[in-house]
Amino acid sequence: MASESSRIVSAWRPPVTGVVEVFHARFTEYAYPMHVHDAWTLLIVDTGAVRYDLDRHEHGTPHDTVSLLPPHVPHNGSPVTPEGFRKRVLYLDGTYLGDELIGAAVDRPDVRDPLLRRRVGQVHGALLRPGEELEAESRLLLVGERLREHLRGEAAGPRPADPALARRLRELLDERVVEGIGLREAAGLVGAHPAHLVRAFSAAYGIAPHQYLTSLRVGRARRLLLEGRSPGEVAVAAGFYDQSHLTRHFRRLVGVPPGRYRRSS
Numbered sequence: 001m002a003s004e005s006s007r008i009v010s011a012w013r014p015p016v017t018g019v020v021e022v023f024h025a026r027f028t029e030y031a032y033p034m035h036v037h038d039a040w041t042l043l044i045v046d047t048g049a050v051r052y053d054l055d056r057h058e059h060g061t062p063h064d065t066v067s068l069l070p071p072h073v074p075h076n077g078s079p080v081t082p083e084g085f086r087k088r089v090l091y092l093d094g095t096y097l098g099d100e101l102i103g104a105a106v107d108r109p110d111v112r113d114p115l116l117r118r119r120v121g122q123v124h125g126a127l128l129r130p131g132e133e134l135e136a137e138s139r140l141l142l143v144g145e146r147l148r149e150h151l152r153g154e155a156a157g158p159r160p161a162d163p164a165l166a167r168r169l170r171e172l173l174d175e176r177v178v179e180g181i182g183l184r185e186a187a188g189l190v191g192a193h194p195a196h197l198v199r200a201f202s203a204a205y206g207i208a209p210h211q212y213l214t215s216l217r218v219g220r221a222r223r224l225l226l227e228g229r230s231p232g233e234v235a236v237a238a239g240f241y242d243q244s245h246l247t248r249h250f251r252r253l254v255g256v257p258p259g260r261y262r263r264s265s
Contacts, residue, residue, distance in 0.1 A: 014127050016136045017184055018095030018144075022127050028084030032077040039091040040105075041069040042143075044120050048085030052077040055106045061087075066116050068097075068147060070105040088124045096144030097151075104151040111150050119143050129248075131241025135210040137183050141195040165192055166204030173209060177216045178239040183209065213239075218253045221246060222261070231258040 008026040013019070020039045034053075043050075043061060050061045054075040061067045069075055079085050097105075120143055126136035148154075168190045172181055187194040201209050221238040225231070235246035250258045 014133065014136065016127065016133050016140065017182065018092050018140065019090060019127070019136075020093050021089075021091040022124070023089040023091065024087070024124075025089075026084065026086045027079060028082070029079070030084075031079070032075075034074045034076045036072055036074050037069070037091060038071050039093055040071055040097050041067075042090040042092060042120065042147075043067040043069065044088050044117060044124075046086045046088065048083055049080040050077050050085050050087065051080050054109055059110055061110065064112060064114065064117060066111045066113060066120055066147075067109055068105050068111065068151075069109055070102040071099075073102065073106055088121075090120070090123065090140075092144075096140065097147060101148065101151045108151065111147070113146070113150065116143065116146050116150075119146070129245075131245040132210070134180060134183070134213060135208075137194075138198050138208055138210050141183065141198055145195045161203055162192075162196070162200040163204045165190060165197065165200045169197055169201050169209060170205070170212070173213050173216065177213065177220060178237070180213065180239060214249050215253065218250055221250060221258060222254070225258055225262040228262070231262065234258065 007028075007030055010024045011021060013021055032052075044066055045061045045063055047063070049063070052059055052061075052069075052075050054069060055073060059067070060080065119139055123136055123139045123143060126132040126139060169186055172186050172189065183194045183197060187197050190197065192200075198209060201207075201212070205212065207215075217239045221234045221240070224234040224237055229237070231246060232243045235241075235243045238246065240246040240249070247257050250256075250261070254261060256264075
């Protein structure tokens with residue numbers, strides 16, 4: 001039986017629509033018995049490889065593969081080599097993937113798609129950083145869209161430009177710099193699909209909605225710092241999660257941390 005020291009896990013539920021759980025794990029000896037989930041399991045393996053049985057067929061997860069295991073279908077899992085594996089998993093409810101796609105996922109659970117693999121990794125990166133929920137939601141919408149295309153066997157065609165829709169989202173972001181707005185709420189206000197909203201905005205302005213909002217918040221923070229307010233006060237007043245959240249983005253966009261910027265005035 002595997003020792004506890006051979007298992008390193010981290011799990012949490014982020015405040016992002018559709019995400020039931022985030023699970024990061026490093027296992028060297030542990031093997032999962034047959035079991036089921038009531039959520040979609042979106043899995044990437046960073047080191048090593050996993051073999052698993054799904055619907056009585058054997059599958060594997062090399063590092064360039066995204067695996068999508070459907071809800072309610074039994075599966076197991078074990079390391080391929082003695083070195084074990086390190087994986088990152090998103091458990092998703094039906095927000096992004098409906099039950100009508102379960103059959104296709106059983107038939108084709110492993111997807112070799114470098115762009116999809118990179119996007120799933122970017123979602124995990126955003127979920128690790130408090131305050132980046134809009135980025136995580138934006139990236140997850142595009143992941144869901146691409147997964148649906150794979151499961152339905154559809155080729156991704158060119159998306160038509162929609163500058164009017166992009167402008168309406170920009171106006172919403174301009175109005176709600178501090179409190180922010182979720183993409184599903186914004187989509188409901190403008191009458192569009194959230195993924196289409198992200199694509200329209202990015203195509204029109206050359207920047208994703210979460211990047212645009214962060215830029216506005218950094219601009220607001222600069223003005224407040226020049227008024228003599230402390231970085232801790234400014235972080236809250238500009239819409240950041242906390243001071244470290246402000247510092248990370250401020251340094252990236254301005255080139256210096258907010259405290260140094262304030263002292264230079």
